[in-house]
Amino acid sequence: MTAATTATLPDATVPDVSTLAVTKGHGTQNDFVLLDDRDATLDLTADLVRRLADRRAGLGGDGVVRVVATAALPEGAGILVAEPAARWFMDYRNGDGSVAEMCGNGVRVFAAYLVDLGLWDGTGELAIGTRAGVRRVRRVPAVDGDGDEPWYAVDMGVWSLPGGPAAVEAGFDAEVHVHGLDVVRPALSVDVGNPHSVLVVGDDELEAADLTRAPVVSPTPPAGTNVELVVPLGESEAGGVSVGRIRMRVHERGVGETRSCGTGAVAAAMAVRTWAGAGAPDVWLVDVPGGTVRVSALADGHAELAGPAVLVAGAQVDLRAIGMR
Incomplete structure (x- = not known):
């Protein structure tokens, strides 16, 4: 497909121009919704x-992703100092309109959109600017059985456990009440450039969770x-190579339940790896309702x-039809 390459709101002085060029994509x-x-x-x-x-x-x-020149944004100055090659910035907004730091699935779709x-x-x-810092993307072969199209691999940066050694020793640093489940569950906080809380449930509970x-x-x-x-x-x-596997559902702040969450997959894999202790796999396949992704713990503390x-x-979106004109 060839997406339109200009995504600008019409000038109010030109009343006959009332459309916005967009592309729809998913990871x-x-x-x-993608905007150039x-x-x-x-x-x-x-x-x-x-x-x-x-x-x-x-x-x-689940959100809106805008391609914009990094140099055109106030937050882009620091990005370009860190990585001059990060010419394009992924401006990500949650579906409720709130600004988000980053989106792991969104970065991959953003990269595919830049190719398009x-x-x-x-x-x-490819170096991409985000509010969580520079993200680096490359094309890699798909995991066996997932078609002929290449996958996109993203260095998600450093992941961390905000609760520190005490949370590692205890296995948790928060509690979560999930609607549909009877009791409050312990959870481990994981930072992947945005905040996550990961908890373990059983198969039946995963289905029952509201x-x-x-x-x-x-x-x-x-x-x-x-x-x-x-x-x-x-x-x-x-x-x-030893490969771990987990199944996951996610509730994203500002969105609700989504079919997948890239940063959530990283957080989930790193939490389970932490719980497993020494000798745990560095590579994890994460099954989400929308498919499967692969998470790898890198030697430099990145994922x-x-x-x-x-x-x-x-x-072409009719702006009048969605109440914007």
């Missing part, structure tokens, strides 16, 4: 984000948190997330 069914605003002329308001992401009256999506726009040739390593309502986390993180429910599935050997990225369609 393991975590879906986004490389020249930073679009006023991406919270209201516009909510209307585009509305699944009944708009295009529908002719802004990256898909070779080598994630239409936000889980209640105590103590409540100041900026909120994503909550991951995980079922460890054990380990296997692949090419002489890598790999998975598919799909661009579904390009469209």
Whole structure:
């Protein structure tokens, strides 16, 4: 497909121009409305984000991803000092219009979108600016059985456990009440550039959990948190490497339950790896409702997330139809 390359709101002095060029894409069914605003002329308001992401009256999506020149944003100055090659910035907004630090599935879809726009040739390593710092992306072969299209692997940066050694020793540093489950569960806080709370449940509990309502986390993180429910599935050997596997559902702050969450997959894998202790695998397959991604713990304390990225369609949104004109 070829997406439109100009995504700007029409000038109010030109009444006959009333459309916005967009692209729809997803990473393991975590879906986004994508906007090409490389020249930073679009006023991406919270209201516009909510209307585009509305699944009944708009295009529908878990969030909105804008391509914009890193140099055009105030927060881009620090990014370019750290990495001058990070020419493009992923401006990510949750479906409720709130600004988010980063989105692991969104980064992969962003990279695929840059290829579609002719802004990256898909070779080598791509540096992307985000509010969580620079993210580096490369194309890699898909995991066996996931089609012929390449996956995108993202260095997600340093992950950490905000609770420190005490949380590692105890195995938790928070408690979570999940609607649909009888008792409050212990959870481990994980930071992947954005906050996460990970808890273990059984198979039946994973199905029973009501994630239409936000889980209640105590103590409540100041900026909120994503909550991951995980079922460890054990380990296997692949090419002489031990690979762990988990199943996961997620409630994303500002969105609700999503079919997948890239940073959540990293947080879940690193939490289970921490609980497993010495000798735990460095590579984990994470099964989410929308598919499977791979998380790898890297030697430098970083984590890598790999998975598919799909661009579904390009469209022209009638701004009057969504109440924006």
